[in-house]
Amino acid sequence: MKLKLSILLLAISVGAFGQKPAPKTEQDFYEIKTLPIPQDLYLEVGGLATMPDGRLAVSTRRGEIWIVENPYQKDSHQTNFKKFASGLHEILGLAYKDGVFYCSQRGELTKITDTNRDGVADLYEPIYQFELSGNYHEYTYGPVFDKNGDMLVTLNLAWIGFGEGKFAQWRGWLVKIKPDGTLEPQSAGLRSPAGYSINDEGDIFYGENQGDWVGSGRITHLAKGDFAGNPGGIKWAKEPNSPFKLTLEEIPDNSQPMFEAAKKVKNLKLPAVWFPHAIMGISTSDIIQDTTKGKFSPFPGQYFVADQGQSKVMRVFMEKVNGVYQGFCINYREGFQSGILRERFGSDGSMFVGMTSRGWGSTGKDNFGLQRLVWNGLTPFEINAIHAKSDGFEISFTQAVDVKSVKNAASYALRSYIYQYHHQYGSPIINVKDVKIKGISVSADKKSVRISLDGIRQFYIHEFILKGILNEEGEPLLHETAYYTLNQIPAGDKLAMNESTAPVIEKEAIAVVEQPKLAVNGKKQLVTEAQAMALLKKHTCLACHAKDKKVIGPSYEDIAKRKYSDQQILALVYKPNPQNWPDYATEMAPMSHIPANDVLKIASWINGLGAKNKVEPNRD
């Protein structure tokens, strides 16, 4: 026994001295646990509901409700699935209240009861029957119960080459339905409102997908009478019980930013937080506030927003400025097994993540899945919050920072931009402007930094890349990039400009990135794979593409087969033509913010992949 122990110690010490610790990753803090699903079960998750007895209910796109025993995998890893209900029509929302299930089917809000308590549903009652035109894209989500016991339901638009809500009543709306079946329309302008929830103040937020009239993914606070931007269902604002009146003709369609339209259209509600397309997901789905009081994450009260296409969970901090919600989004945990549609907190403060990617594709390769996101209690070095200030922002961190690193102007890359508002699908980013730091001040506890900026712009997305900021141990941030949507600029004091707040501008001995020599001796000099990968990662291309396999978009090898010129690739990156890739369900967003030189380097590498395939046999 003694001997064994000393060998073990030896091994540890060798390990400790042998190498530098690897940089910390998401999984060092936020662990993903997979619930095994029986092989014959098609658990395409549409809804999740935790039950007070420790079980979990899961509803599926194939119309079943399964009850999972031991979902927290406490004493064994194995779970038990029992079918509770079946035969329903694509259940994209599930709630459990007072021993009864409530779910949305395409055409119905349904109450499901097990009257004889044998563990299987035996009574299916309609609370409300929705009109349907028969278009596949008229999805129905919910319900979410409000504090009065009324049910919120969102109704997706039909898709006929564009989002259309006029075929069936209240499509494109958030509606409230009382237990007696009375419907009250609440808010309009929704396109694909797959996820929504109520926060601790009783306010409703929903996640929206990029699409027509939606330049990029976003979350929006929906108050009664709000119009969130897509006019597909605006026809129903004419109904006598609509909380507001608005016609299509009143909505500008001129590719100006949405905030310009909001100056003219009274009910038009700007997003609380924009999620830049392809960087912060491609298909925003569920949103949920961390109400676990510190069990789920080191960020109590913040929000967690899922993305179907990129199989990840992002974090959102929101504050209210002048009565308006705004805040930032930042990556939290990627690497889930399929496309995330649902997030629900379990009784232990972990988060159940329900997934399906059928019809759209996702980075996570499975067709469907059920996992749990668990915080292991260790706090990483992360941005905690960003508060808007009259002249800039105040950024707080989870750990004390290295003062030298935060005083250095080169630790920050800041810019702002916005999207167009128009009937076209998506938008490039427009009005891009770099933002210069004028002043920096560190709080006494070193956990908060005030920055004064040259030219913050109301309504714009402010991109923060804090790549140089270190904690006192010299570690970088776990996530360095955040996007703050500045709907309102608060009043208040300005940072004093003096020697102590002046940023340090270092004349760095910058290792200039070598420009690829595009022609040496008349031959094309290939960009190395390492160089290309660095660029692809930096510009988030790898979120949707891989070198040799289909992810959300085609592989680079497949792109190489198309034999585009480098310039053609540049043109397509800036203005994609989704029709070139009809077999891919998700359209590529315009990536016109990537510097042309970078795209050309990437293009050169891509075309090198094609050349490699044609290399003649070795003649040596």
Added chain:
Amino acid sequence: MKKVFYLLLLPWVCWAQQTIPLTDLSAFDHPSTNWTIEQVIKARPTDTSFQVSSGKGVLLNTLRHGKYKRTDDLKFNLNHGDIHFMMDFMLPKGANSGIYLQGRYEVQLFDSWGKKSLKFGDCGGIYERWDDARGKGNEGFEGFAPRQNACKAPGLWQSIEIDFEAPRFDASGKKIKNAVFKKVILNGILIQENIEMSGVTRGSLFSKEGPLGPITIQGDHGPVAFKNIRYETYDKPSAKLSNISYQYYEGKFPEPVIGQAIPLLKGNLAALTQKVIKARNDYLIHYVGDLEIPETDNYSFQTNWTGSGVLKIDGKEYNSGAHWYTDDISATVNLTAGKHKFELIHVKDFSWGPKALGVFVKRIGAQIVPLHVRTSLPDPEPRGLIEVKANSEPVYQRSFTFHQGKKKTHVIHLGDPTGLSYSYDLKQGALLQTWKGKFLNATQMWLDRGEPQTAEPMGLNVVMDGKFPLVLSSQAQPDSVDATKLVYKGYKILLGRPVYMYDWPAASLKVEDHINPNENGTGWLRTINLIGTSPQKSNIEVVVGNSPDVVEINAGLLALQGMGYYVQWAGAPAVILNTQPAGKQVRVPLQGNSFTYQLIW
């Protein structure tokens, strides 16, 4: 972002085949006296023989002198090679007959109603082969059971359709290609497909195979009746396309209209193909050719293309529109013998989807002929079947479904382990269809995004009227009821199956609709319960069916839809009303709080 194509599926306009007139027995070769021509026959599902009314139109086999013999088999005068053969047949309980193609290859007709496990000797089976030389007990070999049981109840008219390809022989008489049952379709269900025959089946008229032979119906086992005997053989010449030229225009043409465009390229073609140009999209190709018509007749043209196009013959437009290449668009044109001007313009102004162009011509009496090169029309995408099964317990599933050409959005289907299934419109409290055999094809709902979001019956289907069955006795039955006239209250699960619940304000009553298999699992037992104390209750009638025709078999047993299914009940006699246009409505006055009737097919 897939462009939306509006599906317009037009089947071949006419199968105006040759008909065997059943006014007398002249179409048959020395029929035995068991075979007669009659008008109406009917039977209860339990009867082993028919009730017969004399007249014309039905061919009947009846036992007349003791025992059936081989000579009671009915040989047609028709000697055929390749043939498409269709007819309706009626079997009494326990009947056994068969159709021998060329007198050699038998498709079995048998009362297999309700059987679970099928063999080659069941209805629609291709009968086994037989060779005494194989030794006792081993004489039988091969034989092909049908894919599923698509056999109706005794006493109902059934249909069978056989697409048969005769064997081929070289000049020396040596067989070079086997006979093939290309398709056998029983009551609308495909049950055999491309089954190759190594030789004649048991009971063949001939021991040797040959290029021709007579259709023969087995008449030595018991009573059986036939009508609507039709066939098509393929000995006529069909259209040809020659002297083909094309002009290629580059650019985005949303419509097949050339306008002022200048062709980029022109040339001649040996046969029609879209592969003549390399461009995958953004083109217009204008093909012109001589359509050589051998004899004056009707010719049907089926086109397939991705994008848009127009087919013109002698300058007149026929097939046109934006389509996916798997949509079959067809038009029938009467053409005189000689040359006609053929023109086809095809455009594709988008890059997704396969480039595809196909043109087929069909003349009755000739095989379907492609006018294009095979590679011009790619294969459809493979799509694996998603089948919902109900093998061990009842299974219910909601979906959209088509009923009489309309998409219904609030539909539930029930599949029962007895093999019975139905579709029910929850908004109307109405049966849409009822079938037996396999349960549900959910591919269109659960593959990819499931764009049509529909599910379809996989078995022998009978389409119902889709109407709420209760009416107040003086009132007409409405085609549909809105949510204020019939308030859907959900369903409860009883015996594993849904019981549908409604409020019916017109009578101030609650309604419960129970649909369960009957005792033998041969049909549905539908019980409608009325709950509440309404003065109207004595004034209610149940519409048990709407049908173009009604045949009364006996009291409380009617056959509807061309004797396609039975309704049966005990109690008050039916009142049969005439409805517009030219239909019948069967009503039964309600007595008490409940009414039960059966649907049997």
